[in-house]
Amino acid sequence: MDGPLHERIAADLRHRIASGDLAIGSALPSESQLCDQWGASRAPVRQALAALRADGLIGGGQGKPPVVRSTAVSQPFETFLSFSRWARDLGRTPGQRTIEIARRAVSPEAAEALSLSEGEPVVELLRLRLLDGVPVMIERTTFVWPVGRLLFDHDCDTGSIFAYLSGQGVDLARGRHVIDAVNADPTDAELLEIPAGAALLRERRHTSSAAGEPIEYSDDRYRPDAVSFTVENSQQARPALLRTQGLVS
Protein backbone atom coordinates (compact mmCIF):
# COMPACT_ATOMS: atom_id res chain seq x y z
CA MET A 1 0.00 0.00 0.00
CA ASP A 2 3.05 2.20 -0.27
CA GLY A 3 5.33 3.22 -3.09
CA PRO A 4 5.42 2.02 -6.67
CA LEU A 5 4.48 -1.48 -7.61
CA HIS A 6 7.99 -2.70 -8.34
CA GLU A 7 9.10 -1.59 -4.89
CA ARG A 8 6.30 -3.47 -3.27
CA ILE A 9 7.18 -6.59 -5.22
CA ALA A 10 10.84 -6.26 -4.30
CA ALA A 11 9.99 -5.66 -0.65
CA ASP A 12 7.77 -8.71 -0.59
CA LEU A 13 10.45 -10.89 -2.13
CA ARG A 14 13.05 -9.52 0.25
CA HIS A 15 10.78 -10.35 3.12
CA ARG A 16 10.10 -13.84 1.90
CA ILE A 17 13.82 -14.44 1.49
CA ALA A 18 14.71 -13.01 4.88
CA SER A 19 11.99 -14.99 6.60
CA GLY A 20 13.17 -18.23 5.09
CA ASP A 21 10.01 -18.74 3.10
CA LEU A 22 12.26 -18.78 0.07
CA ALA A 23 15.18 -20.90 1.26
CA ILE A 24 18.73 -20.26 0.13
CA GLY A 25 19.48 -22.14 -3.05
CA SER A 26 15.85 -22.53 -3.99
CA ALA A 27 14.35 -21.06 -7.12
CA LEU A 28 12.15 -18.00 -7.08
CA PRO A 29 8.75 -17.99 -8.75
CA SER A 30 9.10 -17.41 -12.46
CA GLU A 31 8.39 -13.99 -13.88
CA SER A 32 5.07 -15.06 -15.29
CA GLN A 33 4.02 -16.49 -11.95
CA LEU A 34 4.91 -13.24 -10.23
CA CYS A 35 2.97 -11.36 -12.88
CA ASP A 36 -0.08 -13.47 -12.11
CA GLN A 37 0.33 -13.13 -8.37
CA TRP A 38 0.52 -9.35 -8.53
CA GLY A 39 -1.67 -8.81 -11.53
CA ALA A 40 1.21 -6.91 -13.04
CA SER A 41 3.05 -6.86 -16.32
CA ARG A 42 6.60 -8.02 -16.66
CA ALA A 43 8.11 -4.55 -16.41
CA PRO A 44 7.67 -3.98 -12.66
CA VAL A 45 8.42 -7.61 -11.92
CA ARG A 46 11.68 -7.44 -13.81
CA GLN A 47 12.54 -4.15 -12.15
CA ALA A 48 12.06 -5.74 -8.75
CA LEU A 49 14.20 -8.73 -9.69
CA ALA A 50 16.89 -6.42 -11.02
CA ALA A 51 16.97 -4.62 -7.69
CA LEU A 52 17.44 -7.86 -5.79
CA ARG A 53 20.08 -8.94 -8.25
CA ALA A 54 21.97 -5.69 -7.75
CA ASP A 55 21.97 -6.35 -4.03
CA GLY A 56 23.36 -9.81 -4.62
CA LEU A 57 20.34 -11.49 -3.12
CA ILE A 58 19.54 -13.56 -6.15
CA GLY A 59 21.45 -14.99 -9.04
CA GLY A 60 20.72 -17.11 -12.05
CA GLY A 61 20.81 -16.77 -15.76
CA GLN A 62 18.92 -16.94 -18.94
CA GLY A 63 16.59 -19.87 -19.22
CA LYS A 64 16.70 -20.66 -15.54
CA PRO A 65 14.54 -19.11 -12.84
CA PRO A 66 16.47 -16.88 -10.42
CA VAL A 67 17.99 -18.61 -7.42
CA VAL A 68 18.26 -17.30 -3.89
CA ARG A 69 21.94 -16.76 -3.31
CA SER A 70 22.14 -15.15 0.06
CA THR A 71 19.65 -14.47 2.78
CA ALA A 72 20.71 -11.19 4.29
CA VAL A 73 22.25 -8.36 2.40
CA SER A 74 20.64 -5.08 3.13
CA GLN A 75 21.32 -1.58 1.95
CA PRO A 76 25.03 -1.31 2.56
CA PHE A 77 24.84 2.38 3.27
CA GLU A 78 22.60 2.26 6.27
CA THR A 79 24.15 -1.05 7.17
CA PHE A 80 27.47 0.63 7.41
CA LEU A 81 26.21 3.57 9.36
CA SER A 82 23.94 1.86 11.79
CA PHE A 83 25.12 -1.00 13.93
CA SER A 84 21.59 -1.56 15.18
CA ARG A 85 20.15 -1.81 11.73
CA TRP A 86 22.85 -4.17 10.62
CA ALA A 87 22.39 -6.46 13.60
CA ARG A 88 18.66 -6.64 13.13
CA ASP A 89 19.05 -7.44 9.44
CA LEU A 90 21.14 -10.37 10.54
CA GLY A 91 18.46 -11.55 12.90
CA ARG A 92 20.61 -10.72 15.90
CA THR A 93 19.70 -8.56 18.84
CA PRO A 94 21.78 -5.41 19.04
CA GLY A 95 22.66 -3.98 22.41
CA GLN A 96 24.70 -1.11 23.71
CA ARG A 97 26.11 0.28 26.89
CA THR A 98 27.01 3.92 26.90
CA ILE A 99 30.18 4.31 28.94
CA GLU A 100 30.28 8.08 28.71
CA ILE A 101 28.99 11.00 26.76
CA ALA A 102 30.78 14.28 27.20
CA ARG A 103 31.17 17.75 25.82
CA ARG A 104 34.81 18.64 25.65
CA ALA A 105 37.43 20.24 23.47
CA VAL A 106 38.17 18.29 20.31
CA SER A 107 41.11 15.92 20.27
CA PRO A 108 43.86 16.57 17.73
CA GLU A 109 43.02 13.44 15.71
CA ALA A 110 39.30 14.23 15.53
CA ALA A 111 40.03 17.88 14.81
CA GLU A 112 41.81 16.90 11.63
CA ALA A 113 39.13 14.42 10.65
CA LEU A 114 36.34 16.94 11.18
CA SER A 115 38.20 19.97 9.83
CA LEU A 116 37.87 21.77 13.14
CA SER A 117 40.26 24.17 14.80
CA GLU A 118 41.96 23.06 17.96
CA GLY A 119 39.97 23.63 21.10
CA GLU A 120 36.53 23.75 19.51
CA PRO A 121 33.82 21.99 21.49
CA VAL A 122 32.56 18.60 20.37
CA VAL A 123 30.55 15.76 21.81
CA GLU A 124 32.42 12.56 22.49
CA LEU A 125 30.60 9.30 22.93
CA LEU A 126 32.11 6.07 24.16
CA ARG A 127 29.88 3.05 23.69
CA LEU A 128 30.18 -0.67 23.98
CA ARG A 129 28.18 -2.54 21.35
CA LEU A 130 26.72 -5.97 21.96
CA LEU A 131 25.37 -8.72 19.76
CA ASP A 132 22.98 -11.01 21.59
CA GLY A 133 24.47 -9.70 24.79
CA VAL A 134 28.07 -10.42 23.82
CA PRO A 135 30.42 -7.42 23.56
CA VAL A 136 31.73 -7.23 20.02
CA MET A 137 32.67 -3.64 19.35
CA ILE A 138 33.82 -0.51 21.11
CA GLU A 139 32.93 2.79 19.54
CA ARG A 140 34.62 6.12 20.16
CA THR A 141 32.62 8.72 18.28
CA THR A 142 33.17 12.45 18.00
CA PHE A 143 30.26 14.59 16.82
CA VAL A 144 30.48 18.19 15.77
CA TRP A 145 28.77 20.33 18.36
CA PRO A 146 25.59 21.32 16.46
CA VAL A 147 24.79 17.65 15.94
CA GLY A 148 26.20 16.20 19.13
CA ARG A 149 24.18 18.50 21.36
CA LEU A 150 21.05 16.75 20.16
CA LEU A 151 22.29 13.58 21.81
CA PHE A 152 21.94 14.95 25.31
CA ASP A 153 18.19 14.83 24.77
CA HIS A 154 18.34 11.21 23.74
CA ASP A 155 18.73 7.99 25.62
CA CYS A 156 21.73 6.52 23.84
CA ASP A 157 21.13 3.08 25.34
CA THR A 158 17.73 2.73 23.77
CA GLY A 159 17.54 3.29 20.08
CA SER A 160 19.75 3.75 17.08
CA ILE A 161 21.61 7.05 17.10
CA PHE A 162 21.62 7.02 13.34
CA ALA A 163 17.85 6.67 13.22
CA TYR A 164 17.43 9.34 15.89
CA LEU A 165 19.61 11.86 14.10
CA SER A 166 17.92 11.15 10.78
CA GLY A 167 14.63 11.93 12.44
CA GLN A 168 16.06 15.19 13.73
CA GLY A 169 16.81 16.30 10.20
CA VAL A 170 20.54 15.53 10.20
CA ASP A 171 21.43 14.19 6.78
CA LEU A 172 24.16 11.59 6.91
CA ALA A 173 24.78 11.26 3.22
CA ARG A 174 28.35 10.21 2.65
CA GLY A 175 30.78 8.05 4.48
CA ARG A 176 34.42 7.14 4.24
CA HIS A 177 35.62 4.11 6.09
CA VAL A 178 39.24 3.25 6.65
CA ILE A 179 39.81 -0.27 7.85
CA ASP A 180 42.95 -1.48 9.54
CA ALA A 181 44.08 -3.38 12.62
CA VAL A 182 45.30 -2.33 16.06
CA ASN A 183 46.33 -4.03 19.26
CA ALA A 184 43.79 -3.75 22.05
CA ASP A 185 44.67 -1.15 24.65
CA PRO A 186 43.78 -1.82 28.32
CA THR A 187 40.39 -0.13 27.99
CA ASP A 188 39.51 -2.11 24.86
CA ALA A 189 40.62 -5.32 26.50
CA GLU A 190 38.56 -4.82 29.61
CA LEU A 191 35.37 -3.79 27.85
CA LEU A 192 35.57 -6.42 25.12
CA GLU A 193 36.66 -9.09 27.56
CA ILE A 194 39.76 -10.08 25.69
CA PRO A 195 43.45 -10.14 26.57
CA ALA A 196 45.36 -6.88 26.26
CA GLY A 197 47.27 -6.71 23.01
CA ALA A 198 44.84 -8.88 21.06
CA ALA A 199 44.43 -7.85 17.44
CA LEU A 200 41.30 -5.80 16.79
CA LEU A 201 39.71 -4.87 13.49
CA ARG A 202 39.40 -1.11 13.38
CA GLU A 203 37.08 1.00 11.24
CA ARG A 204 37.62 4.72 11.27
CA ARG A 205 34.48 6.33 9.97
CA HIS A 206 34.15 9.82 8.56
CA THR A 207 30.55 10.78 7.95
CA SER A 208 29.53 13.98 6.24
CA SER A 209 26.44 15.63 4.87
CA ALA A 210 25.55 15.73 1.22
CA ALA A 211 27.20 19.13 1.03
CA GLY A 212 30.42 17.63 2.36
CA GLU A 213 30.33 19.16 5.84
CA PRO A 214 31.81 16.78 8.41
CA ILE A 215 29.30 15.43 10.91
CA GLU A 216 31.03 12.74 12.91
CA TYR A 217 34.25 10.85 13.20
CA SER A 218 34.39 7.49 14.85
CA ASP A 219 37.01 4.94 15.83
CA ASP A 220 35.26 1.58 16.04
CA ARG A 221 37.13 -1.52 17.16
CA TYR A 222 35.68 -4.95 16.52
CA ARG A 223 36.50 -8.30 17.98
CA PRO A 224 37.74 -10.08 14.86
CA ASP A 225 36.30 -13.38 16.00
CA ALA A 226 32.87 -11.73 16.04
CA VAL A 227 32.83 -9.37 13.08
CA SER A 228 34.70 -9.20 9.84
CA PHE A 229 34.24 -7.36 6.59
CA THR A 230 33.48 -9.10 3.35
CA VAL A 231 33.82 -7.98 -0.22
CA GLU A 232 32.32 -9.86 -3.09
CA ASN A 233 33.39 -8.88 -6.53
CA SER A 234 33.27 -10.17 -10.03
CA GLN A 235 34.54 -8.91 -13.33
CA GLN A 236 31.05 -7.80 -14.22
CA ALA A 237 29.53 -6.22 -11.15
CA ARG A 238 31.53 -3.34 -9.80
CA PRO A 239 32.32 -3.26 -6.11
CA ALA A 240 33.43 -0.17 -4.33
CA LEU A 241 36.04 -1.33 -1.93
CA LEU A 242 39.44 0.09 -2.54
CA ARG A 243 42.71 -0.88 -1.03
CA THR A 244 44.42 2.29 0.00
CA GLN A 245 47.85 2.99 1.25
CA GLY A 246 48.89 4.49 4.51
CA LEU A 247 52.24 5.91 5.48
CA VAL A 248 55.13 3.50 5.26
CA SER A 249 56.92 5.33 8.04
Added chain:
Amino acid sequence: MDGPLHERIAADLRHRIASGDLAIGSALPSESQLCDQWGASRAPVRQALAALRADGLIGGGQGKPPVVRSTAVSQPFETFLSFSRWARDLGRTPGQRTIEIARRAVSPEAAEALSLSEGEPVVELLRLRLLDGVPVMIERTTFVWPVGRLLFDHDCDTGSIFAYLSGQGVDLARGRHVIDAVNADPTDAELLEIPAGAALLRERRHTSSAAGEPIEYSDDRYRPDAVSFTVENSQQARPALLRTQGLVS
Protein backbone atom coordinates in the same frame (compact mmCIF):
# COMPACT_ATOMS: atom_id res chain seq x y z
CA MET B 1 28.17 -3.84 -33.77
CA ASP B 2 28.37 -6.05 -30.79
CA GLY B 3 25.98 -7.25 -28.10
CA PRO B 4 22.50 -6.05 -27.32
CA LEU B 5 21.33 -2.57 -28.09
CA HIS B 6 21.30 -1.29 -24.53
CA GLU B 7 24.91 -2.34 -24.10
CA ARG B 8 25.93 -0.47 -27.20
CA ILE B 9 24.12 2.63 -25.99
CA ALA B 10 25.75 2.37 -22.56
CA ALA B 11 29.16 1.80 -24.10
CA ASP B 12 28.75 4.82 -26.34
CA LEU B 13 27.72 7.02 -23.45
CA ARG B 14 30.59 5.74 -21.34
CA HIS B 15 32.95 6.54 -24.12
CA ARG B 16 31.58 10.02 -24.59
CA ILE B 17 31.87 10.68 -20.88
CA ALA B 18 35.39 9.31 -20.63
CA SER B 19 36.53 11.29 -23.67
CA GLY B 20 35.21 14.51 -22.23
CA ASP B 21 32.65 14.94 -24.99
CA LEU B 22 30.10 15.00 -22.20
CA ALA B 23 31.75 17.19 -19.60
CA ILE B 24 31.31 16.62 -15.89
CA GLY B 25 28.30 18.46 -14.60
CA SER B 26 26.69 18.74 -17.99
CA ALA B 27 23.37 17.21 -18.82
CA LEU B 28 23.04 14.11 -20.95
CA PRO B 29 20.74 14.01 -23.94
CA SER B 30 17.19 13.35 -22.85
CA GLU B 31 15.73 9.91 -23.23
CA SER B 32 13.67 10.88 -26.22
CA GLN B 33 16.71 12.36 -27.93
CA LEU B 34 18.63 9.15 -27.34
CA CYS B 35 15.69 7.20 -28.69
CA ASP B 36 15.80 9.26 -31.87
CA GLN B 37 19.57 8.99 -32.20
CA TRP B 38 19.52 5.23 -31.90
CA GLY B 39 16.15 4.61 -33.47
CA ALA B 40 15.27 2.70 -30.34
CA SER B 41 12.42 2.64 -27.90
CA ARG B 42 12.76 3.86 -24.37
CA ALA B 43 13.36 0.42 -22.88
CA PRO B 44 16.96 -0.10 -24.03
CA VAL B 45 17.77 3.57 -23.50
CA ARG B 46 16.56 3.44 -19.93
CA GLN B 47 18.41 0.18 -19.37
CA ALA B 48 21.62 1.82 -20.50
CA LEU B 49 21.06 4.83 -18.28
CA ALA B 50 20.30 2.55 -15.34
CA ALA B 51 23.62 0.81 -15.88
CA LEU B 52 25.52 4.10 -15.84
CA ARG B 53 23.60 5.18 -12.79
CA ALA B 54 24.52 1.99 -10.97
CA ASP B 55 28.15 2.76 -11.73
CA GLY B 56 27.76 6.20 -10.25
CA LEU B 57 28.64 7.84 -13.53
CA ILE B 58 25.46 9.85 -13.78
CA GLY B 59 22.95 11.27 -11.38
CA GLY B 60 19.85 13.34 -11.58
CA GLY B 61 16.24 12.97 -10.82
CA GLN B 62 12.74 13.06 -12.05
CA GLY B 63 11.94 15.95 -14.29
CA LYS B 64 15.56 16.74 -15.00
CA PRO B 65 17.80 15.15 -17.58
CA PRO B 66 20.58 13.02 -16.08
CA VAL B 67 23.80 14.81 -15.18
CA VAL B 68 27.34 13.57 -15.55
CA ARG B 69 28.63 13.11 -12.05
CA SER B 70 32.01 11.53 -12.41
CA THR B 71 34.29 10.61 -15.24
CA ALA B 72 36.27 7.69 -13.91
CA VAL B 73 35.21 4.53 -12.21
CA SER B 74 38.17 2.47 -11.24
CA GLN B 75 38.17 -1.24 -11.83
CA PRO B 76 38.60 -2.48 -8.30
CA PHE B 77 38.56 -6.05 -9.46
CA GLU B 78 42.06 -6.32 -10.82
CA THR B 79 43.20 -3.95 -8.12
CA PHE B 80 42.02 -6.42 -5.57
CA LEU B 81 43.47 -9.45 -7.24
CA SER B 82 46.85 -8.17 -8.20
CA PHE B 83 49.17 -6.63 -5.68
CA SER B 84 51.56 -5.64 -8.46
CA ARG B 85 48.92 -3.88 -10.46
CA TRP B 86 47.66 -2.04 -7.40
CA ALA B 87 51.09 -0.86 -6.40
CA ARG B 88 51.86 0.42 -9.87
CA ASP B 89 48.55 2.28 -10.01
CA LEU B 90 49.68 4.04 -6.86
CA GLY B 91 52.98 4.98 -8.39
CA ARG B 92 54.87 2.64 -6.08
CA THR B 93 57.28 -0.07 -7.02
CA PRO B 94 56.03 -3.52 -6.13
CA GLY B 95 58.46 -6.20 -5.08
CA GLN B 96 58.30 -9.75 -3.88
CA ARG B 97 60.42 -12.45 -2.36
CA THR B 98 59.21 -15.99 -2.74
CA ILE B 99 59.97 -17.82 0.47
CA GLU B 100 58.79 -21.20 -0.73
CA ILE B 101 56.67 -22.87 -3.34
CA ALA B 102 55.68 -26.44 -2.71
CA ARG B 103 53.41 -29.23 -3.83
CA ARG B 104 51.87 -30.89 -0.84
CA ALA B 105 48.63 -32.25 0.54
CA VAL B 106 46.01 -29.60 1.17
CA SER B 107 45.64 -28.19 4.66
CA PRO B 108 42.27 -28.61 6.39
CA GLU B 109 41.50 -24.88 6.22
CA ALA B 110 42.33 -24.59 2.52
CA ALA B 111 40.50 -27.83 1.79
CA GLU B 112 37.29 -26.35 3.04
CA ALA B 113 37.86 -23.08 1.21
CA LEU B 114 38.58 -24.83 -2.07
CA SER B 115 35.98 -27.58 -1.69
CA LEU B 116 38.66 -30.26 -1.87
CA SER B 117 38.79 -33.58 -0.12
CA GLU B 118 41.44 -34.07 2.52
CA GLY B 119 44.80 -35.15 1.19
CA GLU B 120 44.40 -33.87 -2.34
CA PRO B 121 47.53 -32.27 -3.79
CA VAL B 122 47.75 -28.49 -4.04
CA VAL B 123 50.44 -25.90 -4.61
CA GLU B 124 51.28 -23.69 -1.68
CA LEU B 125 53.08 -20.42 -2.14
CA LEU B 126 54.56 -18.28 0.60
CA ARG B 127 55.60 -14.84 -0.54
CA LEU B 128 56.72 -11.63 1.05
CA ARG B 129 55.43 -8.54 -0.71
CA LEU B 130 57.30 -5.27 -0.77
CA LEU B 131 56.43 -1.69 -1.55
CA ASP B 132 59.45 0.37 -2.54
CA GLY B 133 61.58 -2.29 -0.93
CA VAL B 134 59.73 -2.24 2.39
CA PRO B 135 57.98 -5.46 3.46
CA VAL B 136 54.28 -4.74 3.83
CA MET B 137 52.45 -8.00 3.31
CA ILE B 138 52.90 -11.72 3.70
CA GLU B 139 50.93 -13.96 1.41
CA ARG B 140 50.10 -17.61 1.98
CA THR B 141 48.35 -18.84 -1.13
CA THR B 142 46.96 -22.27 -1.94
CA PHE B 143 46.26 -23.08 -5.59
CA VAL B 144 44.31 -26.03 -6.82
CA TRP B 145 46.68 -28.40 -8.56
CA PRO B 146 45.68 -27.87 -12.21
CA VAL B 147 46.40 -24.17 -11.82
CA GLY B 148 49.24 -24.30 -9.33
CA ARG B 149 51.31 -26.62 -11.46
CA LEU B 150 51.66 -23.84 -14.01
CA LEU B 151 53.58 -21.82 -11.43
CA PHE B 152 56.56 -24.19 -11.44
CA ASP B 153 57.27 -22.96 -14.96
CA HIS B 154 57.19 -19.34 -13.84
CA ASP B 155 59.61 -17.14 -11.97
CA CYS B 156 57.41 -15.98 -9.12
CA ASP B 157 59.84 -13.23 -8.18
CA THR B 158 59.55 -11.50 -11.52
CA GLY B 159 56.08 -10.66 -12.65
CA SER B 160 52.54 -10.67 -11.47
CA ILE B 161 51.16 -14.12 -10.90
CA PHE B 162 47.71 -12.86 -11.70
CA ALA B 163 48.85 -11.55 -15.06
CA TYR B 164 50.75 -14.76 -15.76
CA LEU B 165 47.78 -16.99 -15.00
CA SER B 166 45.46 -14.82 -17.04
CA GLY B 167 47.81 -15.24 -19.95
CA GLN B 168 47.72 -19.00 -19.47
CA GLY B 169 43.96 -19.00 -19.90
CA VAL B 170 43.00 -19.24 -16.25
CA ASP B 171 39.92 -17.13 -15.73
CA LEU B 172 39.85 -15.51 -12.34
CA ALA B 173 36.36 -14.12 -12.48
CA ARG B 174 34.99 -13.87 -8.98
CA GLY B 175 36.48 -13.13 -5.63
CA ARG B 176 35.36 -13.13 -2.05
CA HIS B 177 37.44 -11.31 0.47
CA VAL B 178 37.03 -11.63 4.20
CA ILE B 179 38.85 -8.99 6.17
CA ASP B 180 39.71 -9.24 9.82
CA ALA B 181 42.64 -8.86 12.18
CA VAL B 182 45.15 -11.29 13.70
CA ASN B 183 48.18 -11.10 15.91
CA ALA B 184 51.45 -11.64 14.11
CA ASP B 185 52.90 -15.10 14.62
CA PRO B 186 56.68 -15.51 14.84
CA THR B 187 57.04 -16.07 11.10
CA ASP B 188 54.97 -12.99 10.27
CA ALA B 189 56.94 -10.91 12.73
CA GLU B 190 60.30 -11.91 11.36
CA LEU B 191 59.44 -11.44 7.72
CA LEU B 192 57.54 -8.17 8.18
CA GLU B 193 60.14 -6.86 10.62
CA ILE B 194 57.68 -6.13 13.38
CA PRO B 195 57.32 -7.33 16.98
CA ALA B 196 55.61 -10.65 17.54
CA GLY B 197 51.99 -10.18 18.53
CA ALA B 198 51.54 -6.94 16.60
CA ALA B 199 48.08 -6.54 15.07
CA LEU B 200 47.95 -7.38 11.38
CA LEU B 201 45.20 -6.69 8.88
CA ARG B 202 44.24 -9.99 7.30
CA GLU B 203 42.48 -10.59 4.00
CA ARG B 204 41.39 -14.10 3.24
CA ARG B 205 40.76 -14.34 -0.46
CA HIS B 206 38.68 -16.95 -2.24
CA THR B 207 39.02 -16.70 -6.00
CA SER B 208 36.96 -18.76 -8.37
CA SER B 209 36.25 -19.05 -12.06
CA ALA B 210 33.15 -17.67 -13.70
CA ALA B 211 31.60 -21.10 -13.36
CA GLY B 212 32.20 -20.99 -9.62
CA GLU B 213 35.02 -23.54 -9.46
CA PRO B 214 37.52 -22.62 -6.76
CA ILE B 215 40.94 -21.58 -8.05
CA GLU B 216 42.91 -20.28 -5.13
CA TYR B 217 42.65 -19.48 -1.47
CA SER B 218 44.97 -17.01 0.15
CA ASP B 219 45.68 -15.70 3.61
CA ASP B 220 47.29 -12.27 3.19
CA ARG B 221 48.52 -10.33 6.20
CA TYR B 222 49.25 -6.63 5.90
CA ARG B 223 51.19 -4.29 8.11
CA PRO B 224 48.38 -1.94 9.16
CA ASP B 225 50.71 1.04 9.20
CA ALA B 226 51.41 0.41 5.54
CA VAL B 227 48.15 -0.72 4.04
CA SER B 228 44.52 -0.27 4.96
CA PHE B 229 41.23 -0.72 3.20
CA THR B 230 38.92 2.15 2.38
CA VAL B 231 35.27 2.26 1.50
CA GLU B 232 33.55 5.29 0.12
CA ASN B 233 29.82 5.28 0.05
CA SER B 234 26.94 7.62 -0.41
CA GLN B 235 23.21 7.23 -0.31
CA GLN B 236 23.04 7.28 -4.08
CA ALA B 237 25.76 5.04 -5.40
CA ARG B 238 25.68 1.65 -3.80
CA PRO B 239 28.97 0.18 -2.73
CA ALA B 240 29.65 -3.49 -2.34
CA LEU B 241 31.44 -3.79 0.91
CA LEU B 242 29.54 -5.78 3.42
CA ARG B 243 30.06 -6.19 7.08
CA THR B 244 29.64 -9.84 7.83
CA GLN B 245 29.56 -11.72 11.00
CA GLY B 246 31.78 -14.53 12.13
CA LEU B 247 31.27 -16.93 14.97
CA VAL B 248 30.79 -15.36 18.35
CA SER B 249 32.18 -18.50 19.95
Added chain:
DNA sequence: CCACATAACTTGTCATGACAGGTACGGTGC
Protein backbone atom coordinates in the same frame (compact mmCIF):
# COMPACT_ATOMS: atom_id res chain seq x y z
C1' DC C 1 19.24 -48.84 -21.91
C1' DC C 2 21.24 -44.87 -23.92
C1' DA C 3 21.76 -41.06 -27.13
C1' DC C 4 19.41 -37.66 -29.40
C1' DA C 5 15.89 -34.64 -31.02
C1' DT C 6 11.96 -32.07 -29.77
C1' DA C 7 8.77 -29.37 -27.08
C1' DA C 8 7.66 -26.59 -23.16
C1' DC C 9 9.25 -23.23 -20.26
C1' DT C 10 12.12 -19.53 -18.78
C1' DT C 11 14.66 -15.26 -19.10
C1' DG C 12 16.69 -11.43 -22.20
C1' DT C 13 15.56 -7.93 -25.28
C1' DC C 14 12.81 -4.53 -27.56
C1' DA C 15 8.67 -1.79 -29.64
C1' DT C 16 4.59 0.87 -28.68
C1' DG C 17 1.58 3.41 -25.95
C1' DA C 18 -0.06 5.59 -21.93
C1' DC C 19 -0.39 8.26 -17.60
C1' DA C 20 1.54 10.38 -13.28
C1' DG C 21 4.56 13.51 -11.17
C1' DG C 22 8.42 16.66 -11.02
C1' DT C 23 11.03 20.73 -13.21
C1' DA C 24 11.75 24.86 -15.69
C1' DC C 25 10.33 28.61 -18.23
C1' DG C 26 7.53 32.15 -19.79
C1' DG C 27 3.50 34.89 -19.48
C1' DT C 28 -0.11 37.11 -16.81
C1' DG C 29 -2.11 39.78 -13.25
C1' DC C 30 -1.18 42.65 -9.45
Added chain:
DNA sequence: GCACCGTACCTGTCATGACAAGTTATGTGG
Protein backbone atom coordinates in the same frame (compact mmCIF):
# COMPACT_ATOMS: atom_id res chain seq x y z
C1' DG D 1 9.02 44.67 -10.53
C1' DC D 2 7.24 40.59 -8.40
C1' DA D 3 4.37 36.79 -7.22
C1' DC D 4 1.60 33.42 -9.30
C1' DC D 5 0.11 30.12 -12.64
C1' DG D 6 -0.05 27.43 -16.65
C1' DT D 7 2.37 24.98 -20.17
C1' DA D 8 5.96 22.29 -22.29
C1' DC D 9 9.32 19.00 -21.30
C1' DC D 10 11.41 15.39 -18.73
C1' DT D 11 11.71 11.21 -16.08
C1' DG D 12 9.25 7.38 -13.41
C1' DT D 13 6.07 3.85 -13.85
C1' DC D 14 3.34 0.34 -16.03
C1' DA D 15 0.50 -2.46 -19.63
C1' DT D 16 0.67 -5.16 -23.82
C1' DG D 17 2.79 -7.74 -27.22
C1' DA D 18 6.41 -9.95 -29.57
C1' DC D 19 10.65 -12.51 -30.74
C1' DA D 20 15.32 -14.48 -29.56
C1' DA D 21 18.05 -17.50 -26.91
C1' DG D 22 19.03 -20.65 -23.19
C1' DT D 23 17.53 -24.67 -20.08
C1' DT D 24 15.04 -28.73 -18.83
C1' DA D 25 12.25 -32.53 -19.34
C1' DT D 26 10.17 -35.67 -22.27
C1' DG D 27 9.71 -38.92 -25.63
C1' DT D 28 11.51 -41.42 -29.50
C1' DG D 29 14.60 -44.19 -32.22
C1' DG D 30 18.50 -46.90 -32.17
